[in-house]
Amino acid sequence: MNMAAIEPRDWLKQLAQPSMTRQHIEWLDTLQNEARQQLSEQLIPHRKQELWRYSNVESLFKEHYQVDDGKNQAIKRLDIHGFFITELETHRVVLVNGVFSAEFSNMSDLPEGVQLVSLNDAIHKEPDLLSNLLKQSADLNRHVFSNLNTANLCDGLFLQIDENVQLNKPVEIINVSFSAEMQVAIHPRNICVLKQGASATIIDRYVSTGDSHYFNNNFTQITLDKNARLNHYRVQQESRNAHHLGSISVSQQASSEYRNSSFSLGGHWSRTELDIDFKNQYAQCHLQGLYIVGDEQVQDFHLNIRHDVPSCSSSENFKGILYGKGKAIFDGLIYVARDAQKTDAHLSNKNLMLSRQAEIDSKPQLEIYADDVKCSHGTTIGELEQQQIFYLRSRGIHEETAKKMLCLGFAGEVINDIEIDSLKQQLLKQVSRALRTASLNNDE
Amino acid sequence: MLSIKNLHVEIENKLILKGLNLDVKAGEVHAIMGPNGAGKSTLSHILSGREGYSVTEGDVLFENEDLLDFSIEERAHKGIFLAMQYPVELPGVNNMLFLKESLNAMRNARGEQPLDSIAFMKLVKEKAALVKLDEKLLKRDVNSGFSGGEKKRNEIMQMALLEPKLTILDETDSGLDIDALRIVAEGVNTLRNQDRAMIVVTHYQRLLEYIQPDFVHVLADGKIVKSGDKQLALELEEKGYSWLKQEDAA
Numbered sequence: 001m002n003m004a005a006i007e008p009r010d011w012l013k014q015l016a017q018p019s020m021t022r023q024h025i026e027w028l029d030t031l032q033n034e035a036r037q038q039l040s041e042q043l044i045p046h047r048k049q050e051l052w053r054y055s056n057v058e059s060l061f062k063e064h065y066q067v068d069d070g071k072n073q074a075i076k077r078l079d080i081h082g083f084f085i086t087e088l089e090t091h092r093v094v095l096v097n098g099v100f101s102a103e104f105s106n107m108s109d110l111p112e113g114v115q116l117v118s119l120n121d122a123i124h125k126e127p128d129l130l131s132n133l134l135k136q137s138a139d140l141n142r143h144v145f146s147n148l149n150t151a152n153l154c155d156g157l158f159l160q161i162d163e164n165v166q167l168n169k170p171v172e173i174i175n176v177s178f179s180a181e182m183q184v185a186i187h188p189r190n191i192c193v194l195k196q197g198a199s200a201t202i203i204d205r206y207v208s209t210g211d212s213h214y215f216n217n218n219f220t221q222i223t224l225d226k227n228a229r230l231n232h233y234r235v236q237q238e239s240r241n242a243h244h245l246g247s248i249s250v251s252q253q254a255s256s257e258y259r260n261s262s263f264s265l266g267g268h269w270s271r272t273e274l275d276i277d278f279k280n281q282y283a284q285c286h287l288q289g290l291y292i293v294g295d296e297q298v299q300d301f302h303l304n305i306r307h308d309v310p311s312c313s314s315s316e317n318f319k320g321i322l323y324g325k326g327k328a329i330f331d332g333l334i335y336v337a338r339d340a341q342k343t344d345a346h347l348s349n350k351n352l353m354l355s356r357q358a359e360i361d362s363k364p365q366l367e368i369y370a371d372d373v374k375c376s377h378g379t380t381i382g383e384l385e386q387q388q389i390f391y392l393r394s395r396g397i398h399e400e401t402a403k404k405m406l407c408l409g410f411a412g413e414v415i416n417d418i419e420i421d422s423l424k425q426q427l428l429k430q431v432s433r434a435l436r437t438a439s440l441n442n443d444e
Numbered sequence: 445m446l447s448i449k450n451l452h453v454e455i456e457n458k459l460i461l462k463g464l465n466l467d468v469k470a471g472e473v474h475a476i477m478g479p480n481g482a483g484k485s486t487l488s489h490i491l492s493g494r495e496g497y498s499v500t501e502g503d504v505l506f507e508n509e510d511l512l513d514f515s516i517e518e519r520a521h522k523g524i525f526l527a528m529q530y531p532v533e534l535p536g537v538n539n540m541l542f543l544k545e546s547l548n549a550m551r552n553a554r555g556e557q558p559l560d561s562i563a564f565m566k567l568v569k570e571k572a573a574l575v576k577l578d579e580k581l582l583k584r585d586v587n588s589g590f591s592g593g594e595k596k597r598n599e600i601m602q603m604a605l606l607e608p609k610l611t612i613l614d615e616t617d618s619g620l621d622i623d624a625l626r627i628v629a630e631g632v633n634t635l636r637n638q639d640r641a642m643i644v645v646t647h648y649q650r651l652l653e654y655i656q657p658d659f660v661h662v663l664a665d666g667k668i669v670k671s672g673d674k675q676l677a678l679e680l681e682e683k684g685y686s687w688l689k690q691e692d693a694a
Contacts, residue, residue, distance in 0.1 A: 386495070391532045394492050395546040395602065396520035396553065405545065409536025409585070 008044045008061040012144055015067060015185050016151035027131045028123065028153070031138060035150035042144050051143075054329045054361040055300050059269060060243050065185035065215050067152065068097045080104045083174050083207050088422040090172035090203065091116055097177055098188035098218075099155045104174075113162035113198075116171060119189055122158035130158070133191055137221045137249065142275075145245050149187045149219040156189040156218075161198035161228075170201040170420065177216050177238065178209040190220040194228035194256075201231040203423060206238050206246075208266075213241040220248045224256035226280070231259045233423065237430055238266040240296065247273045252312075254280035261418060262289040263427060264299050265434050271300035278312040278340075289318040290414040292434040293326035293358070303332040305345065310370075313344035319414055320351040321407055322358035323438035330362045334377070338369040347377040352384065352410050354403075354438055404435050445470050445641050446491075446511075446610055451502035453483075453490055460486045462666030463502070468610070471638040475652055475677060476645045478663035479685040484645045485529065487663070488614040491643075492526040493519050506610070521553035523609030527599040527616050534586035539598070542586050543568055543605060550606055571604040575631040593624035600631040607635075612643045617651040629654030649681035662688060 006014075016036050018029075045052040080094060080101070093116065094104035100118030107116050115122075123130050138150060161167055177186055194200060206216065216238070224230055236244055244267045250258050264270050276285045291299040305314045320328045334345045351360045364377035384406050392402035411431055418424040446468040453461040460483045468474055478484050490497050491504070493516035504511040506522060514522065534542065547567075548558040559567065572579055575597040587595050596616055603611055613632065617625055632642070632655050644655055652660070652674060660676040661668045662685075669688060670676065680687070 385532070387532045388534055390494055390516060391528070391534070392542070392546075393516035394494075394520055394526055394528075395542075395606070396517050396549040397545055398517055398549065399515075401545065401549070405537050405542070406534065409534060412536040 006061075009040070011061050012039050012044075012148060015065060016148055017067065019067070019152070019154060022154055025123065025127070027127065028134075031131070031134055032151050032153065034138065035147040038147045039144055039151060042147065045143060051302065051331070054327075055271060056269070056298060060215065063215065063243065064183060066182050068184040068186060078176065078178065078209060080174070080176060083176060083205070085422055085426050088172070088203075088420065088426075090170045091167075093118075093157050093171065093173045095156065095173065095175050095188050097184060097214075098175075098186040098216075100157070111165065111167065113165035114167050115158070115160040117158050119156035119158045119191065120154060122191075130191075133193070133221070133223075137219075142247065142249075145217050146219055146247060149189060149217050149247075152185070152187040153189050154187075156191070158191050159200070159202075160193045161195060161200055163195045164197040165195075166198070167200040170203050172203040173205065175204070175206045175216065175218065176208065177206070177214050177242065178212040179214045183213045183215075185215040185217060188216070188218045190218070192220070192222045192230065194222075194224050194230055196225040197227045198225070199229040201420070202233065203420070204232065204234040206236040206244065206266075208239040208242055210239065211241050212239045215243040215245070217245045218247070220246070222248065222250040222258070224250065224252045224258060224283075226253045227255045228253070229257045231419070232261070233418065233420075234260065234262040234272070235427065235430075236262075236264045236266055236270055236272070238270075240266065240268055242267045242270075244270040245273075246271070247275075249275045249277070250285070251277045251279055252283040252285065255282040257283070258285040260285070260287045260289075261414065262287070262301075263414075263430075264289065264291040264301070265430055267299075268296060269298045269300075271298075271302070273302045273304070275304045275306075276314065277306050278309050281309055281311040284313045286314070287316045287318075288414050288417065290411050290431070291318070291320045291328055292411075292431065292438070293320065293322050293328045294434075294438055295324035295326060298327045298329070300329040301331065302329075303347075305332075305334045307334065307336040307340040307343045307345060309337075310340050311342040312340070315345070316347040317414070318349045319411060320349070320360060321354065321411060321435070321438070322351060322360060323354040325355070325357045325359075327359045328361070330360070330364075330379075332363070332377070333365045333367065334375065336366070336368040336370050336373055336375065340370045341372045343370060343373040343375065345373070345375045349379045350410075351379075351381045352407065353381060354384065354407070404432070407435050407438075408432065445507060447503075447505040449503045449505075451490070451504060452500045453486055454498050454500050455486065455496060459500070460666055461490070464663070464667055466661065466668060468641045468643060470609075470641055472659065473636065473642045473644060473655065473657045475657035475660045475674075476643060476663050477647070477649070477660060477677060477680060480647070482663045483666045484647075484663055485614060488526055488529075488612050488643075488645055491519075491524060491612055492516065517549070520606075520608075521550060525603050525606060525608035525611045527596075527603055527611060527613045529615040529618060531587050531595045531599055533588045533590075535588050537586050539584055539586045540568065540582050543582075543602065546602070547605055568605065571601050574604050574634060575600045576627050577601050592619035593621065596620060596624065596628050597631070600628050604631060604635060609639065610641050610643070611635075612645065613655075614645050615647060616644075617646055617648060625651065626654060649677045652677045664688060
């Protein structure tokens with residue numbers, strides 16, 4: 001497009017205009033106005049800041065987006081069913097450009113003690129609870145994009161599971177994004193609260209139609225009470241024109257367990273931020289991820305694991321495959337406060353470079369103020385081994401297939417951990433496809 | 445089947461093979477013996493197509509085609525199999541999946557349909573039994589965490605599965621105890637027939653007690669310096685490689 005670039009501050013302000021369509025709710029208006037106020041004062045992300053150094057956030061500010069007014073009729077013609085995974089049985093929530101779609105969602109047969117509704121519904125039906133939860137997240141004081149999300153907040157998902165209730169069937173959130181006449185900015189907000197001893201699995205999927213051009217600025221806040229367990233899968237396979245910023249903020253009480261497996265395969269510019277906050281002892285989190293990145297792509301992962309209390313454990317295992325001129329950023333911080341004795345924290349980032357022109361900026365960080373802890377971190381950056389390729393070829397396997405097998409082997413550690421078979425098969429297919437695009441024979 | 449004439453091979457500008465001649469006919473087993481650094485492994489690698497070597501002179505014909513024209517996988521498709529001295533580990537690559545991919549690549553090259561899963565499983569289990577390879581190892585990643593003996597058995601199992609015309613056993617005996625050696629040799633022997641040929645590259649005579657060669661060649665300083673029958677191997681064992689050098693000098 002030929003429009004002149006505007007200042008980032010104005011870019012943000014334009015996208016944070018109050019909605020004309022939403023009916024007024026006083027506490028929400030106040031919250032959103034506060035967010036807008038912060039937006040006009042907060043530091044603008046810039047390459048000179050450590051958190052944004054390699055991300056090229058400037059490219060995002062050059063895009064021209066409009067707030068989606070929700071009136072777009074093209075939604076009706078979308079083939080949402082094409083995004084369903086066969087044999088995957090779930091409580092399905094479909095968000096189309098961030099707005100809940102009753103037509104495509106299927107939330108029947110929920111067990112007692114499970115509340116799964118659109119965020120908009122929850123805001124109207126349980127204003128006290130929701131205003132509390134949303135205010136909590138406002139206090140997290142994140143960057144401008146979180147405030148942008150709040151300023152635009154209108155829909156998403158609300159999941160609450162009562163004490164000791166086990167939700168066996170996974171909750172699947174299909175985030176379908178698309179652009180028709182205009183490039184849009186989308187700001188879904190998901191809130192998950194698992195009460196004491198509750199457990200659930202969430203499959204969070206980000207997909208788009210064709211080569212849609214949009215900015216998906218999603219924000220997920222998760223609260224795990226004592227002994228609660230959440231297994232969270234997150235799959236981003238969006239269009240090559242998409243900008244994606246996913247912020248996940250997890251607050252963990254004693255002995256709770258959070259597992260996250262993140263797969264970032266699509267998009268033009270994709271950033272995933274995982275913030276884990278241990279609030280009480282013996283909680284644990286296990287995060288793993290896989291990113292595949294090629295020409296005209298940026299994949300960015302930021303982990304911020306805060307051990308403020310003793311005896312919690314965390315592990316992070318992220319792997320990347322880079323080809324062409326792909327660029328990836330991995331920034332993993334483990335912070336261990338002075339009181340957080342007996343912390344057990346391990347972080348690993350491994351990268352496979354299929355091309356000399358690809359770039360990885362890997363920054364594992366341990367910031368430790370306690371003295372009785374077990375912590376480690378490590379990064380590797382390597383290429384496919386010629387000896388391994390030779391071995392496979394000497395058994396009659398074509399060079400390209402051989403390389404693909406080795407890449408899949410590298411990625412396998414993360415994929416094989418998926419406990420849901422149909423999802424695992426789907427991801428194997430997606431990863432194979434992404435590797436096919438990697439044109440493995442052309443590595444210069 | 446295989447005819448090597450006046451082969452000269454360089455690696456990083458250093459001449460390793462200096463005019464090697466060798467003729468192998470179907471049904472024959474040839475042992476290549478020689479001291480370290482004589483060029484035994486270079487010979488194995490040049491036949492299988494490993495990169496990093498350059499042929500400066502001479503020819504290698506396999507079934508009357510110029511073998512050096514073919515890629516690594518094409519050589520495999522034509523029926524050449526190298527049982528490696530140091531089989532590499534392939535973390536994350538499932539052994540069964542690998543074997544299936546390999547067998548079907550061979551079948552595809554021959555214009556045959558891929559085997560279905562059931563037929564494939566049956567075949568692999570049969571071949572694994574032949575070399576007493578624990579079936580559990582089929583489910584693991586290729587060679588990952590395998591013992592030395594298990595790796596070599598996995599090699600011979602692949603050979604049994606792929607049924608090559610020409611097999612090169614590159615120091616298959618290295619790192620094997622006597623029991624493993626016997627099992628591996630038995631596996632090899634069951635595959636001997638009048639259509640297949642084998643080149644057994646070894647440093648010691650020990651392996652040849654189990655795999656009886658039709659011919660024994662001594663490779664020293666990049667050339668075959670002496671050829672004979674299996675008696676030659678015994679003689680070498682007794683007198684050592686220095687014996688040849690003295691004889692040369694005489």
